Amino acid sequence: MRPSSNNADPTSAQSAKSVAPAKSAMSNTVLRQAFIGAFRKLDPRREVRNPVMFLVEVGSVLTTVLFVQALLGRGEAPAKFIGQVSAWLWGTVIFANLAEAIAEGRGKAQADSLRRGRLDTMAKRLHRPDRRDDYETVPSQKLIKGDIVLIEAGDIIPGDGEAIEGVASVDESAVTGESAPVIRESGGDRSAVTGGTRVLSDWLVVEITANPGETFLDRMIALVEGAKRKKTPNEIALDILLAGFSIVFLVVCATLLPFSVYSVAATGHGAPVSVTVLVALLVCLIPTTIGGLLSAIGIAGMDRLVRHNVLAMSGRAVEAAGDVDVLLLDKTGTITLGNRQAVAFLPAPGVTEKELAEAAQLSSIADETPEGRSVTVLAKEKYGLRAPNIQGTNVTFVPFSAQTRMSGVDLPNREIRKGAVDAVKAWIGGATGGTDGGAVPGAVEATVVQIAKDGGTPLTVAVRDAHGARALGVIHLKDVVKGGIRERFAQLRRAGIRTMMITGDNPMTAAAIAAEAGVDDFLAEAKPENKLELIREHQQKGHLVAMTGDGTNDAPALAQADVAVAMNSGTQAAKEAANMIDLDSSPTKLIDIVEIGKQLLMTRGTLTTFSIANDVSKYFAIIPAAFAGIYPELGVLNVMHLATPNSAILSAVIFNALIIPALIPLALRGVKYRAASASSLLSRNLFIYGLGGVIAPFIGIKLIDLVLVALGLS
Amino acid sequence: MPSGVLESILLLMAVVALARPLGLYMARVFQGQRTFLSGLLGPVERLVYRLSGIDPTEEMTWQTYAKALIGFSLVGVAALYALLRLQHLLPLNPQRFPSVGPYVAFNTAVSFVANTNWQVYGGETTMSFFSQMIGLATQNYLSAASGIAVVVAFIRALTRRESKTIGNFWVDLTRTTTYVLLPACLVLALVLVSQGVPQTFRASVQAHVLDPAAAPAGGSKAAGGGAGAEQVIALGPVASQEAIKEFGTNGGGFYNANSAHPFENPTPFSNWLEILTLLLIPFALPFTFGAMVGDRRQGNAILAAMLIIFVASAGFAIYFENRPNPLVAAATADAGGQPMSNQGNMEGKEVRFGPGISAMYATATTATSTGAVDSSHDSFTPLGGLIPMWLMQIGETSPGGVGSGLYAKLILVVIAVFVAGLMVGRTPEYLGKKIEPYEMKMAVLYLLIMPLTVLILSSSAVLIPAALAGISNPGPHGLSQILYAFSSGTNNNGSAFGGLGAGLPFYAVAVGVAILIGRFWMMIPVLAIAGSLAKKKIVPASSGTLPTYGPLFVGWLVAVTIIVAALAFFPALALGPIAEHLIMLAGGKF
Amino acid sequence: MWKAMRLFLVLTVLVGVVYPAVVTVAAMAMPYRAQGSLIRQNGAVVGSELIGQSFANPKYFWSRPSATAPDPYNASASTPSNLGPTNKALTDAVSERARALREANPNATGPLPEDLLTASASGLDPHISPQAAMYQVPRVAAERSLPEATVRTLVDKYTEGRQWGIFGEPRVSVLKLNLALDSLGR
Numbered sequence A: 001m002r003p004s005s006n007n008a009d010p011t012s013a014q015s016a017k018s019v020a021p022a023k024s025a026m027s028n029t030v031l032r033q034a035f036i037g038a039f040r041k042l043d044p045r046r047e048v049r050n051p052v053m054f055l056v057e058v059g060s061v062l063t064t065v066l067f068v069q070a071l072l073g074r075g076e077a078p079a080k081f082i083g084q085v086s087a088w089l090w091g092t093v094i095f096a097n098l099a100e101a102i103a104e105g106r107g108k109a110q111a112d113s114l115r116r117g118r119l120d121t122m123a124k125r126l127h128r129p130d131r132r133d134d135y136e137t138v139p140s141q142k143l144i145k146g147d148i149v150l151i152e153a154g155d156i157i158p159g160d161g162e163a164i165e166g167v168a169s170v171d172e173s174a175v176t177g178e179s180a181p182v183i184r185e186s187g188g189d190r191s192a193v194t195g196g197t198r199v200l201s202d203w204l205v206v207e208i209t210a211n212p213g214e215t216f217l218d219r220m221i222a223l224v225e226g227a228k229r230k231k232t233p234n235e236i237a238l239d240i241l242l243a244g245f246s247i248v249f250l251v252v253c254a255t256l257l258p259f260s261v262y263s264v265a266a267t268g269h270g271a272p273v274s275v276t277v278l279v280a281l282l283v284c285l286i287p288t289t290i291g292g293l294l295s296a297i298g299i300a301g302m303d304r305l306v307r308h309n310v311l312a313m314s315g316r317a318v319e320a321a322g323d324v325d326v327l328l329l330d331k332t333g334t335i336t337l338g339n340r341q342a343v344a345f346l347p348a349p350g351v352t353e354k355e356l357a358e359a360a361q362l363s364s365i366a367d368e369t370p371e372g373r374s375v376t377v378l379a380k381e382k383y384g385l386r387a388p389n390i391q392g393t394n395v396t397f398v399p400f401s402a403q404t405r406m407s408g409v410d411l412p413n414r415e416i417r418k419g420a421v422d423a424v425k426a427w428i429g430g431a432t433g434g435t436d437g438g439a440v441p442g443a444v445e446a447t448v449v450q451i452a453k454d455g456g457t458p459l460t461v462a463v464r465d466a467h468g469a470r471a472l473g474v475i476h477l478k479d480v481v482k483g484g485i486r487e488r489f490a491q492l493r494r495a496g497i498r499t500m501m502i503t504g505d506n507p508m509t510a511a512a513i514a515a516e517a518g519v520d521d522f523l524a525e526a527k528p529e530n531k532l533e534l535i536r537e538h539q540q541k542g543h544l545v546a547m548t549g550d551g552t553n554d555a556p557a558l559a560q561a562d563v564a565v566a567m568n569s570g571t572q573a574a575k576e577a578a579n580m581i582d583l584d585s586s587p588t589k590l591i592d593i594v595e596i597g598k599q600l601l602m603t604r605g606t607l608t609t610f611s612i613a614n615d616v617s618k619y620f621a622i623i624p625a626a627f628a629g630i631y632p633e634l635g636v637l638n639v640m641h642l643a644t645p646n647s648a649i650l651s652a653v654i655f656n657a658l659i660i661p662a663l664i665p666l667a668l669r670g671v672k673y674r675a676a677s678a679s680s681l682l683s684r685n686l687f688i689y690g691l692g693g694v695i696a697p698f699i700g701i702k703l704i705d706l707v708l709v710a711l712g713l714s
Numbered sequence B: 001m002p003s004g005v006l007e008s009i010l011l012l013m014a015v016v017a018l019a020r021p022l023g024l025y026m027a028r029v030f031q032g033q034r035t036f037l038s039g040l041l042g043p044v045e046r047l048v049y050r051l052s053g054i055d056p057t058e059e060m061t062w063q064t065y066a067k068a069l070i071g072f073s074l075v076g077v078a079a080l081y082a083l084l085r086l087q088h089l090l091p092l093n094p095q096r097f098p099s100v101g102p103y104v105a106f107n108t109a110v111s112f113v114a115n116t117n118w119q120v121y122g123g124e125t126t127m128s129f130f131s132q133m134i135g136l137a138t139q140n141y142l143s144a145a146s147g148i149a150v151v152v153a154f155i156r157a158l159t160r161r162e163s164k165t166i167g168n169f170w171v172d173l174t175r176t177t178t179y180v181l182l183p184a185c186l187v188l189a190l191v192l193v194s195q196g197v198p199q200t201f202r203a204s205v206q207a208h209v210l211d212p213a214a215a216p217a218g219g220s221k222a223a224g225g226g227a228g229a230e231q232v233i234a235l236g237p238v239a240s241q242e243a244i245k246e247f248g249t250n251g252g253g254f255y256n257a258n259s260a261h262p263f264e265n266p267t268p269f270s271n272w273l274e275i276l277t278l279l280l281i282p283f284a285l286p287f288t289f290g291a292m293v294g295d296r297r298q299g300n301a302i303l304a305a306m307l308i309i310f311v312a313s314a315g316f317a318i319y320f321e322n323r324p325n326p327l328v329a330a331a332t333a334d335a336g337g338q339p340m341s342n343q344g345n346m347e348g349k350e351v352r353f354g355p356g357i358s359a360m361y362a363t364a365t366t367a368t369s370t371g372a373v374d375s376s377h378d379s380f381t382p383l384g385g386l387i388p389m390w391l392m393q394i395g396e397t398s399p400g401g402v403g404s405g406l407y408a409k410l411i412l413v414v415i416a417v418f419v420a421g422l423m424v425g426r427t428p429e430y431l432g433k434k435i436e437p438y439e440m441k442m443a444v445l446y447l448l449i450m451p452l453t454v455l456i457l458s459s460s461a462v463l464i465p466a467a468l469a470g471i472s473n474p475g476p477h478g479l480s481q482i483l484y485a486f487s488s489g490t491n492n493n494g495s496a497f498g499g500l501g502a503g504l505p506f507y508a509v510a511v512g513v514a515i516l517i518g519r520f521w522m523m524i525p526v527l528a529i530a531g532s533l534a535k536k537k538i539v540p541a542s543s544g545t546l547p548t549y550g551p552l553f554v555g556w557l558v559a560v561t562i563i564v565a566a567l568a569f570f571p572a573l574a575l576g577p578i579a580e581h582l583i584m585l586a587g588g589k590f
Numbered sequence C: 001m002w003k004a005m006r007l008f009l010v011l012t013v014l015v016g017v018v019y020p021a022v023v024t025v026a027a028m029a030m031p032y033r034a035q036g037s038l039i040r041q042n043g044a045v046v047g048s049e050l051i052g053q054s055f056a057n058p059k060y061f062w063s064r065p066s067a068t069a070p071d072p073y074n075a076s077a078s079t080p081s082n083l084g085p086t087n088k089a090l091t092d093a094v095s096e097r098a099r100a101l102r103e104a105n106p107n108a109t110g111p112l113p114e115d116l117l118t119a120s121a122s123g124l125d126p127h128i129s130p131q132a133a134m135y136q137v138p139r140v141a142a143e144r145s146l147p148e149a150t151v152r153t154l155v156d157k158y159t160e161g162r163q164w165g166i167f168g169e170p171r172v173s174v175l176k177l178n179l180a181l182d183s184l185g186r
Helices: A014-040 A051-071 A079-118 A216-225 A233-267 A275-285 A288-307 A315-323 A331-335 A353-364 A370-383 A421-431 A442-453 A485-494 A507-517 A528-540 A552-560 A572-577 A589-626 A632-637 A645-669 A678-711 B005-030 B038-052 B062-085 B102-113 B129-159 B169-195 B238-247 B268-292 B296-321 B326-334 B354-367 B382-393 B404-423 B437-461 B476-490 B505-535 B550-585 C002-027 C088-104 C130-144 C148-158 C174-185
Strands: A122-126 A135-139 A148-152 A161-171 A182-185 A198-208 A310-312 A326-330 A336-347 A396-398 A406-410 A415-419 A457-465 A468-481 A498-502 A521-523 A545-549 A563-567 A580-582 B165-167 B204-208 B230-234 C038-041 C044-048 C171-173
Touching: A014 A079, A051 A079, A051 A233, A051 A275, A051 A288, A079 A275, A079 A288, A079 A645, A148 A161, A233 A275, A233 A288, A233 A315, A233 A589, A233 B404, A233 B437, A233 B476, A233 B550, A275 A589, A275 A645, A288 A310, A288 A315, A288 A589, A288 A645, A310 A315, A310 A589, A315 A563, A315 A589, A326 A331, A326 A528, A326 A589, A331 A336, A331 A498, A331 A507, A336 A353, A336 A370, A353 A370, A353 A406, A353 A415, A353 A457, A353 A468, A370 A457, A370 A468, A406 A421, A415 A421, A421 A442, A421 A457, A421 A468, A442 A457, A442 A468, A442 A507, A468 A507, A485 A498, A485 A507, A485 A589, A498 A507, A498 A528, A507 A521, A521 A528, A528 A545, A528 A552, A545 A552, A545 A589, A552 A563, A552 A572, A563 A572, A563 A589, A589 A632, A589 A645, A589 A678, A589 B404, A589 B550, A632 B550, A645 A678, A678 B404, A678 B550, B005 B129, B005 B169, B005 B268, B005 B296, B005 B354, B038 B169, B038 C002, B062 B102, B062 B129, B062 B165, B062 B169, B062 B505, B062 C002, B102 B129, B102 B505, B129 B165, B129 B169, B129 B238, B129 B268, B129 B404, B129 B505, B129 C002, B165 B169, B165 B505, B169 B238, B169 B268, B169 C002, B204 C044, B230 C044, B238 B268, B238 C002, B268 B296, B268 B354, B268 B404, B296 B354, B296 B382, B296 B404, B296 B550, B326 B550, B326 C088, B354 B382, B382 B476, B382 B550, B404 B437, B404 B505, B404 B550, B437 B476, B437 B505, B437 B550, B476 B505, B476 B550, C038 C174, C044 C174, C130 C148, C130 C171, C130 C174, C148 C171, C148 C174, C171 C174
Parallel strands: A326 A498, A326 A545, A498 A521, A545 A563, A563 A580
Antiparallel strands: A122 A135, A122 A148, A148 A198, A161 A182, A161 A198, A310 A580, A336 A468, A396 A406, A406 A415, A415 A457, A457 A468, B204 B230, C038 C044
C-alpha cells in the first residue's frame, strides 16, 4: 500500500501519483503472469462467460479447421489467407484475455502484499474477558467470531474485532498506509481494531467480530483479485445490449450465405461467400473491443478505488457513487478546518483596536482552546503584541464555565472577561449594580449581531477597572473554510451533484458558512437522527444520497444512504452499516469516490460507442471484398482502395484484433473525467469516441493494408 | 424546381402546423380531459362503455393491459377470418364474390388486425362491400386505435411514480376511436368525395367506350386482346374506407392499385391530402407525448429526430425518382430517331402526380407504417426503391405508424439514453426513470425481433424454390422483392414490391407470420417496459442528468436509429438495390 | 375475453356501419362525385372522367400503356406493371412501344414522351402529359383532316395546369380531349 499523506487537503492529487510505484512494480512479473493467464483463459468453459469473446473463439476454431482443410488441398480459399485470418482471430481472443489478466494481475500484486501481512500470526486466546486470565496460543486463522484475545505491545492483531478492555497505540500502516500510530481503546468511537495491524504500546483485550475469511483483509484481497466480482446492474444491462448486437450480427452473417447463393444464381458468375470471410465479417462486426475490455474495465475500476484507499463492499456501490446527486457532508473537517479562529478585533466607540487586542490577548493567555490560541495569535500577528509574561499570585485566570459562559483574567487593578454578549452584559450590569446602563454601547451590540449574521461567532470583551465596567469591543471568531473547497463544490454542481452541509451550528451561522463554502444547502442544528430523516426525504424525491460517517450514531443514516462511506477510524457499527470504508478516514474522499464511479461508467459507454462506430468502416472494407466475384460493381464501395479482396478482409480483422491491446491502457486508466455538465461530457465523448470511432478504423485499416501489401501477405 | 419539391415543402409545413394542435388535443383526450368535442362524443363514449360492460375507471397492470390487447386482437383476427371465409353467404355482395381462400383469408385477417394491410388480393376483384366495410375498414380503425393505446400506456407509465398500473386498454381504445379517428375520418372522407372519390353502394357501371375497337391502346400491350365495347368501372363505398386508410396509417386500399387508382386518389390535391393525413397522427403524437410528460422539449426532440430522417429520406427518394431510368432511355434510343423526353422515372407512376410527389408518397407511406401507394414501388429506380425499404428497416420510427412509430422510437430512445448515459458517467435514465437490466432486456428483445425475422425469413425464401417462383423481376431486384416483402410485413407496413407473387401459399403464410411477430411480439416487450417504468421513482433532473432534448441528443438519436438498422441490413441491401443500381448504371439488365 | 367480444361488436357497429352510412348520406350532397364522376352522352354512360380508356384508332389521342389484364384499361382490375428497373421485359416493352410510336407518328417532332413509353401505376391513368398530347397532334390532325393548329388549340384547351397552381403535374385528360375532338367533327 502507498504511504498516505495529508488527507485533509481536498485538492491534493496524492492519490493519482501514488499509483506510479505499484505500476512499475507490476510491469515485468505481472505482465508475464498475464500472458500465461491469457492463454489459460482460452478454456471454453471460462470463455463462455463472455459471450462476445466466446463467439470469436468459436470462429477461431472454425477457421482453424478450414485452414487444416485448405492445407489438405480442399480449402474454400487459399490456405495462406485462411491461416492468417484464423491466426488473427485467435489473437483477438488472446488480446481480450490479456486485458482481463493484466487487470487481475495488478489486483493480485496488491493482494499478495496484503496476504503477506496476514500470515503466521499467532493469537493469545483468553478464556474470559480478563487480561489477567490464562490464554492459549492459537493460529489466527482458527479464531472465530466471539473469541476473546489479548494483544500486547509488539503483537499483531490477529483479526478484526472490538476492543473491550484497555487502550493502546496501534500501527495500522499495513492497512491504511498511514505510518502515524493511532489510539484504540475500549468503549467510544475508537474501539474497532483491524486484523494485520500491530499494537505498539500497552495492551488491548479484543473480541473478535469476524470469522476467518470474512475479515477486512480477506474481503479486500478477494476484491482486488476480482475473484468475487459480481456483475453490476449496469454491466448486466450492457452485456445484454452487446449480446443483442452479437445475435443480430450472427444472423446478418449467417443469412449472407443464402443471399450470396441467390446472387450467384441471379448473375451467373462468382461464388457464394466463403465461411472464412463470413466468420471474419462476424468477428469484425460484433463488439469485440468493448466485449474484450469490459471485465478489465470493471476490475480496473475497483483497483483504482483501492488505490484511493477505499474498500468497497461491492461493485454496485461504486457505480451507485457515479449516480449520486446529493452529497451530505459534515461541516467540521470536510468543509471547514477543525476549529473557529479569531479574524478581527472590532472595538467599541472610543476604544482603539490595539487596546481591545491587548485586552483580548490578556484574557486568552491561559485559554488553551484553539479559539483562545487563535486570539493570541491574531493579536500578535496584527498588532505585534507579545503576550506579556504575567505570572504570580496576583493573577487569577478565570476558565470558561458553562454557568458564566465567560473566561478571562483578574489582574490586580482590572478584570477582563470575554464571552457571549448577554453573559458579558450581565457581568457588567452586576458589576455596576445595574445602574450603568450604557456600558454595552449600541454600536457593540450591532457589531455582535452583524458578526452572527455573517456566520461568525462574536465574543464580547469587557473590562472592569478604575473607570468602571465597560465593553471594549468584539472579537470576531470565524469558521475557516478549507482552501479550494469552493471550487470543488462548483465542479460538483456542474456535474449535477448537490452538496449539503450538516452542522450543529445555529441556522444563521450555518447559512453564512454555507454561502462562503458554496454548498447548495445545509442542515443546521443537526442531530444524528436528522441525518436519517434528511436522507429519507431526499430518497423519497428520487435522489441518490451519499454520506460519510464514523460514529455509532451515524450507523442508521449510513445504512439508509445509497453510498455510505465509513471512516476506518470509526466504530464497527458504522463500518458495518456502510458500503465503503475509507482507510484514510478522509472526509473529502467521498468526492473522489463519486468521480471514480463516474469514470467507470464513462469508460464502458465510450468504448461501446467506439466499438459500434468501428463497424461502419469495416463494412466498407469487407462487403465489396466479399462479393467482388459476384458483383464487381460493388468495388465503388471500396472507398479505402484496399489492394485486394483478401487484403481488405485481413486488414479489417487485424485492425479489429490490434485495437484491443491498443486500448488496454485506456481501459485500465479509465476515460478522463472532468467535472462538467452531462451535455458537455456527452458532446466531448461523442466527438472523440463516436466520430473518432467512425474515422479511426478507416485510417487504421488502410495503413494495415499498405503494410500487408509491402510484406507480401495480401 | 424539380417535380414534387414545392408540394413536399408545403406538405412538411402543413404537417408541422397541424400536428401540434392535434397532438395537444390528443393529450387532452388521453388524459380524460374535456375537449371541444366532448359534448358531442361524450354520450357516444359512455354508450360504448355501457353496451360493452366496461368500467372506465378500472386500472390495469401491464400484464392485464397486454392480455386485453391480445385478446381483443384475437377476437378481431377470428372474426375477420370467419367473415372473409363466409363472404359468399353474407349480404352486401352485389358482385357475388365467392368465399375468400384460406391462405388469403388468414393473411388478410392477420394483416388488417396488425395494422399492416399487406394485400395479397385485388380489392375490387375479391372483396364484397360487407367485407370491405364491416371487416376491413373496422379493423383499420381498431388496429390503429390499439397501436395508439399502447403508446398512450407507455407515456402514462413514464409519468407515473411507483405505480403498478398503466391505464385501461378499453378506455384508451374507445377514446382513440371516438374522439380522434372518427371525427377526423368523417371530415377527410367528405373532402375526398369532393375530389372525386366515390361513395356509393352501386357495385359497378358499364361504360360504352369511345373507341370500341381499341386493341392495344397506345401500344400498351404487345399482343392486344379483343377489348369489348364496354368498360366495367368498379365502384363502391370508397371514400369512407380511404379516410381511415390514411389516418390510421393502415394503407389497405379498396382497389388493387391502391392510391394510384383514380377513384382512390383522383386529383393532385387528394394525393397531397392523403400524404398529409397519413403523416398527421404519427407526427402529432410527439406533441402528445411532450404534453403528457409535462415537458414539451422532450416531445420536440423526438419530433426533430423523426423529421430529420424523414426529410432526408424524402429528399433522396425525390432526387432518384426525378431522374429517368437510363435503361429505359437507352431502350428508346436503340430504335433510332428522337430520344426520350425527360419526365423522371415514369414507369408505374400516374401523370397527374408525377414522379416527385410520388416519391414523397412512397417515403411517407413507408416512414409511417401505412403502406398505401400512389405508384409502383417495384418499378422505382433501385435507390429510389431502397429508400422505402430502408425506412421500414429502421423499424418504422420516423415517424412510424400511429402509436407504433412513437413507441418504437421510444425504445430507440432507451438504447440511445443507455449508451449516452454511460458516457456521462451515470446510470442511464429517461425522464427520471432509471434504465436498468430489465428495460434493456426488453428493449434489446424488441430490437432483435425485427431484423431477425426479416433476415431469417428472407434468407429462407431465397433457398425455397416455391418462394423463388414468386420473383417477377430477376437479378438483384428479385432479392429486393423478397427483402421488401418481409421488411414490410414484419414492420407492419403493407406496401410491396408488387410484382412478387404474394398470393403464393409460402408468402401468404410466411408474411402472415412475420406480421404477427412484428406486431404482437413487439408490443409485449413495450408494455413490459411500461409496466416496469411505472413502478420506478422519478429521479429529479440536474445538470448531471443527460438532457434528452436539444440538438446534441437529437443528433445522437438519429445516429442510433440509423446505425442500429444500417448495421443489420447494409449487407443485404448491398446485394439487392445497391448492386442493382451499380449494374443499372453500367447498362446491365436481367 | 367476453368484454373484448362485446366491445368488438359495439365498435364494429360504430365504425363499420354507422360511420360509412353517415359518410354515404353526407356524400349525397355531391352526387356526381359520389357516383364516380360519370360522363354521359345521349343518356348513356361513356366513361368516368377519372378513369382512362384505351384508344387504338389513330384518329384518337392515345392513352398511356396499361398493364391491366386481360385487356388494357380494365376498370375492374387495376394494376401497374411492377416491372423492375433492370428487368429486360421493361426495356423490351419500351423499345417496342418506341418503335410503334415512331411508326404511328412519322411527322411528330420532339423527343418521345416518356409517359407514352411507360405503364401507369393504376393501369387506368386518365391523363397524358401535354407533351405526349402535342406529340400526337400531327397524327390526329392528319387522320381527321383538321389543321394541326385547331387540334393544338384543343389540346391547349384541355390541358390542365397544376391544381391551384401548386399540386401535381400539368396533364391532359385523354377521354375528355377525344370527346371534344369528336364533337368538333360533328
